[in-house]
Structures are given as structure tokens and as C-alpha cells.
Amino acid sequence: MSLLTRRRLLRRAALSATAAGAARTGLAGAAAAGTVASAAAVAGCDGTPDPHDDADPDGALRFPSDFGWGAATSAYQIEGAAKEDGRGESVWDTFSHTPGRTRNGDTGDVAADHYHRYAQDLDLMRDLGLRSYRFSISWPRVQADGSGGPNQRGLDFYRRLVDGLHERGIAPMATLFHWDLPQALQDAGGWENRDTAERFAEYADAVFRALGDRVPVWLTVNEPKTVVQNGYLWGHHAPGRQDPAAAYLVAHHLQLAHGLAVRALRAAGVGGRIGPALNLHPCYPADDTAEAATATRLYDGYENRLYLDSIFKGAYPEDVLADLGADSRMVRGVRDGDLKIISSPVDLLAVQYYTPIYVTGQGDTVRRWPTSEAEWQQIYPEGMYDILTRVTRDYGRVPITITENGLPCPDTLAADGTVDDSARIDFLRDHFAAAHRAIRDGVPLESYHVWSLLDNFEWAEGYEQRWGLVYVDYPTQRRVLKRSAHWYRDVIRRNGL
Template sequence: MSRLTRRRLLQRAASSPAPTGATGTPLGAAAAMTAGATVASAVAAPEGGSDPAAEPRTALRFPTGFGWGAATSAYQIEGAAKEDGRGESIWDTFSRTPGRTSNGDTGEIAADHYHRWAEDLDLMRDLGLDSYRFSISWPRIQPDGTGQPNQRGLDFYRRLADGLRERGIAPMATLFHWDLPQALQNNGGWESRDTVERFADYADIVFRALGERIPVWLTVNEPKTVVQNGYLRGHHAPGRQDPDAAYLVAHHLQLAHGRAVQAFRATGQPGRIGPALNLHPCYPADDSPAAAAATRLYDGYENRLYLDSVLTGSYPADVLADLGPQSRLARGIVDGDLAVISAAVDLLAVQYYTPIYVTADGGTEQRWPTSVAAWQQIYPDGMFDMLTRVTRDYGPIPLTITENGLPTADILAADGTVEDTGRVEFLRDHLTAVHRALAAGVPLESYHVWSLMDNFEWEVGYDQRFGLVYVDYATQRRILKRSAHWYRQVIRDNGF
């Protein structure tokens, strides 16, 4: 990696708005994007794009069998951080470090889901969910990231999966949602190829223990967020600011995904498997050739680095050239790695939160109103653009949306209600874009809102609420927000 590239990566990471909610993805890691060969055409009108809120509403019905779900992750809701043999994760360490999280918040208790899982499953049933996407805590299964499994940890997920199935809800399990065992971090973490092999061993344990209970598996959640927030900005665990390490980590996370797919196939278990990628459509900020070129490269770092490797078996040539032949990514690729990374998957999980507008100098700018998370521009058409782009550029791979949502300034009123009308409007507009994508031929199977309930939102702790369900952290009482009632009706009607 050249000194110029390294300096640019750090400068952009430092100057970009920092997402802090469910995805936590910075608006700029290195350069820019846009869809495949259509840098200008995929979203050619950042200023003239349609405003879904301004258009007349008509009744929308989704295809028969379309799946409606909600999503969470282990560290954000489970709590019970020191119970039943669970080991330390990097997020335990990070959140206990002074100055790392808002108010010094940690996930030690979170939403106490570990103890309240049955109550929470009843809540999901009452909402009418078809599917629940959750994650499995690696340090709950292997406290040190290696060795024999902790049966008490596996038993918790057995109970959870069985409880979901008893209530008619399909479990969708994510193997890794950022809570790496601290013991593995002490030995190099995702900078070490050994962690890839440890992940394959962990995946094999989980598949063999739970495989018949889980119809859909997701391997690695948002590798890009680990790279950008954990190793460029440093405001997520493990809290590094090292561009040389960052893209080696990207390679090892992708390799871990591939090794998990191989492990799954080797077990012969039924079900399907794929990755979960947060994808951000990138648009040129003006009509200049320089903005188009910057946007194309931004796309390489933001989207194609992960899509191309998994779905085509190659890394984008422009990204490799920008990093340079001596980058740790380039030097870390071993013969056969890309064949492992591109092991055939059954589906792709897409997560959408915000667009990115790229200037001629490779910077970014805001074009749309933001949520209470300053990093999140609210642009529903970006959902349509990204879904159709994936299908156009990579073929008809089955898709599922596994995260889409926003934080709002939720207040529990004296009458016990939470009027999150902004979230209802957000979901309505984004589901309208989803419906358009289905009509355009995108093979989308299901939609999971982020999030089922309020939770620990990484470095902002409990300051932001993304849930359909309000959690009163003092009492752990669950209260359905207006959005939960609205979503329940959407599920009942299969539309709105």
C-alpha cells in the first residue's frame, strides 16, 4: 500500500460521518462506487430522484409466500455476559474501555434476552413474524474460540430454535455478528489466518449441533463494517486505525465465510447458507467525469470488494491497484483462496441503510435528510437501486433483506404508548421500494426489519433506539411501539 493510499484511507475515515446504529458503516473507506458498468445510469439523478413520500399511495400487495421477519444480534440483546460458561468477546473488552462507548454502556445486560427469550418469542408470535434472524455468540459456544463446545451455550440456542419452530417462526441464524472471542484477538484476531480456521471449526460445531433446526444460515455479518469501523475509524472493536491491516482483515473475513460454507456442505445438513452484506448505492455528486471515476472506485471499496469475491471469485482490479501490489491484502492472498471465498451459496442477505454521494475528489456529501443517526441519509429509492443492481450485475441469486431500519427519538408516554410515526413512514417508503424491485423481477424472498427490539447500539450504547419494541431498560419491560402495530397489520395483509 502506498503512503498516498494509506493517508487517503485514514483521512476519509476520519472525516466521514460515522454510522453508529445497527450497521455502523462509515460513509467512506477509501474511494467510491456505482453499479457495475453503469456508474452514471444506475442512479443518475441524485437531485431529481423520486420522493416516495410525495407520491400518492395505493394499496400494495406482496407475492404469496413473501416472508416477513425481524432481526437482532447476540451481543446487542442477550446480556448474561458472564453466565453459563460464556467467554469474553472483543466487545466486552471494548465497551469496558473508558471513552469507547456512550455513557460507558456495555452489553453485559442489554435487553436480557438470554433470560427472557420465551417472552420475546411469544412477542414475535403475536406480531405474526414468519422469520426471525438472530446471531449465535461465538464465545458462548467456545469461550476461548477453540476446543470443545460449551454445551450450556448450545443448549440455549437449541431452546431458542425449538421455541421459534413451535410458534411457527422460521429460525435464521448468523454465525458471526462481530463478537470475536477475546482470546483469539489476543493471538492476532482477523489479521491472522489461524482465526479463519478457528471459525471453520466453530461453524462445524454449530452446524452439527443445530443444523436440523435451522433452515437458513448466514455466515459473516457485514465484513465491511468490521473493516471500516474496527480497523479504519477505530470506533468499533477492536478499536484499530490501521489501513494496512484493514484490508487483510477483509480478506480473512471473506475467507472465513467461504470456509463456513464448505463446512456446512461437509455436514450434509439440510438448509441454505449465504453471507450478509451491507450494501450502499453510491452516486456521483455531479456530472463530471472525475465524479464518475471517483464513484466507481468508491463502489469498489464499498460494495464490489465483497460482492465480486463471493459471487465471481475475484477481487476488483481497481481496488487491488489502488491498494498496491505490496498491500497486506495482495500479499495475503494464497492460491485457492478465491475459490474458497466463492464457494457456491444458496442466497445473499442484503442490508440497506443509506446512500453515498461521491464528489470529484473522492469525498462525500449529504443530499437527503438524516435520521437521529447523522450517518444515515433517508433515501428509499436506494433500496430499489441496490436490489436491482445486484440482480443485474450478478444474476438471479435469491435475495433476502436482513436489515433495514432507523433510530428515532422514541419516548414512552404516560399512557404507555410510543408514537414512532417517523419509523412507520420510513418502513412504508422502503417497503414501497421493495415492492417496486419485486415488480422489476428481483428474486427477493423476505424482509427483516432492524430491529425487533431496542438494544445495545455498539458505540452509542443505549442512546439510540432502532426497535419495533420499546425496551424499558430499568425494568426490561417490552412495549409495542406504533411501528410494531403497523408492521403486524402489514404481515396480516401481506401488504399495506
């Protein structure tokens, strides 16, 4: 990697970190609308359709009859029981226990105590009418040190969880890796070490053979881009590094791990479908200049095509490789046959959408829309439509599931025991409508999982932000359905808006 590219990546990380810390801001709709049209030429986005054009004659938006309405969680964020039943230490245990790494020094030691309260949480899912539940399996709970024989007590917990879902008529969707790498593997080099991808395949095989006949959908690696950017460029997430040279070697090994897990499922012969879980950000030029278009194309390469092209086209994007440089650790780390493994055929793509990105001719990012409490998140429902239609147009009609979409709200428990999160309802309604338009326009969208089922440990933000449909009173672990949960239950019952 050249010094210039290294500086560019660090500058991009610094710009993103600055944007995340900025105050809430928004521009007038007319000013923002001018950027969306120019974005279509670069990001492959269609023009924005009239949001009222897709209404049924009765004014309702009906989804396909078999649409999978669901909610999502991840192991470290809700399970707790960090030292119980043979669970090993993860990089997030280490990171959250390091002073200054998380807000208020919060950790996932207890979180939402889902490990002990899973039956109660399953009943909540049933009462909401969920048709699908997307969760993750904790690697260190299954293999304390990331290798060797599986921990039966850990597998038994997930077997009870999966059985409980089936008993309540809810389809399990299991993610194999949601960032909680066993600390022992990190000590041996973590995702910089190619061997970690091999260990992941062995772990995946053990889980497939234990649970495969009961799990219809598997997701391999959750948001590899976030591990790369937050964990190795910005240092805001575990393992807390700021090393651009390592970051994109990590990206390659995460993609390799994905491909090896796909092959492990096929070899295990247990059935079920499998695919990656990618957080995709539609990238738009901030103005109509040629410079902004060029910069946006490269930005999109790092945000989206680096992961999509390797999985669906069997090649990394040439502009990104050229920008990294022939001497980069990533380029030098790709071996013959790696891209064939990474592009092993998948059955579906999990898309996670939170925010658009607007790029200037200098490669900076700017705001165009109001933000949520998570100030990196611009609220722009049309981005959902744009990214779904773009994926289908560029990569074919692979079935798509939305596995994360939501926002944090300043939720408080009122004296009457209710939680009024009307902003979340507005957010979800607009994004559901955007997804409905995408289906109408040919996107093979199968299901939609709101992030998140429960308030939880929000990584570096600790317990400061509440993303759940269900309020968790952490001192008592009491669960309270928020107004949005009641609303979502009605959406599921009606199968639409």
C-alpha cells in the same frame, strides 16, 4: 500499500467520521434528483420508476404469498448474561469496558436480557405475526476461547430458542458471526491472523452439527465491511484500531472465513441454505463531472464490489487492488485457492440497506438527504430499489433476503403506556414500497427483516439510540409494542401496504 494509498484511506475514514458527526441536513429534491440520473451510469442503477405505477387495482401493494416478513437482532446487542453458563469474553466486552469507547460507558452486560427473557420475546414475535426471525449466535457462548469443544450450555440456549421459534410457526435464520469475536482469538492476532478463519470454520461446523437440522437458513459473516471500516480504519468499533494496512487483510480473512463456513455446511450434510450478510451502499456521483464518476466507481469498489465480486465472481476488483497496491498486506495475503474458497456457491444473499453515498470528484462524500438520529444515515428509500436491482443485474438471480433495514427514533414512553414512533412507520412504508418495486422489476426478493425487533445496545452509541419495534424500558426490562409494531403487524396480516 503505498504511502499515498495509506493517506487516502485514512482521509476517507476521517471524512466519513466527519460526516457521521455533522448536523442533520437535506437539499431540495430537485437538486438531489440531478445526481441520481448520473449515478445510473456508474453504479449500474436504473432510473427511478413512478412509485404509484406498482399499485394493484385496489390501490394496495401485495407481496408474494410466501413472502417472509421478519425482524432481526444480534447476540451481543440483546442477550446480556455476559458471564453466565460458560460464555467467554468477546472483543465487545473488552471494548465496551474500556473507558471512553462507548457513549455513557454503556456495555452489553445486561442489554435487553434476552438470554433470560427469550420465551417472552418469542411470544412477542408470535403476536406480531412474524414469519421469520433473524438472530445471531454468540461465538464466545459456544466456544469461550474460540476453539476446542463446544460449550453445551451455550448450544442448549440456542436449541431452546430455535425450538421455540418452530413451536410458534416462525422460521429461524441464524447468523454465525455478528462481530463478537472471542477475545482469546483477538489476543492471538484476531482477524489479522489467517488462523482465525480456520477457527471460525471449526466453530461453524460445531454449530451446524448441533442445530443444522432445525435451521433452514444460515448467514455466515455479518457486514464484514463494518468490521473493516469501523473496527480497523475509524476505530469506533471493537477492536478499536486505526490501521489501514491491517484493515484490508482483515477483509480478506473475513471473506475467507465466509467461504470456509459455506464448505463446512456442505461437508456436515445437515441441509439448510447459506449465504453472506452484506451491508451494501449504493454510490452516486455528487455531480455530473467525469472526475466524480471515476471517484464514485472506486468508492463503490471499496463499499460493495470488494465483497460481492469475491463471492460471486471469484476475484477481487482490479481497481481496488491497484489502489491498495501490490505491496499491501491484503494483496500479499491472498494465497492460491483462496478465491475459490471464498466463491464457494451460496444459496442466497442477505442485503442490509441503510444509506446511500454521494461522492465528489475529489473522493469526498456529501449529503443529499435528511438524516436520522444516526447522522451517518441519509433517508433515501430509492437506494433500496437501486441496490437490489443492481445486485440482480450484475450478479445474476441469486435469491435475496433483506436482513436489516430500519432507523433510530427519539422514542419515549408516554404516560398512557404507548410509544408513538410515526417517523419509523413512514420510513418502513417507503422502503417496503421500494422493495415491492424491485420485486415487480424482477428481483428475487424472498423476505424482509426490520432492524430491530427490540431496542438494544447500539454498539459505540450504547443505549442512546432506539432502533426497535419494541420499546425496552431498561431499568425494568419491560417490553412495550411501539406504534410501528402494531402497524407492522397489520402489514404482515395484509401481506402488503
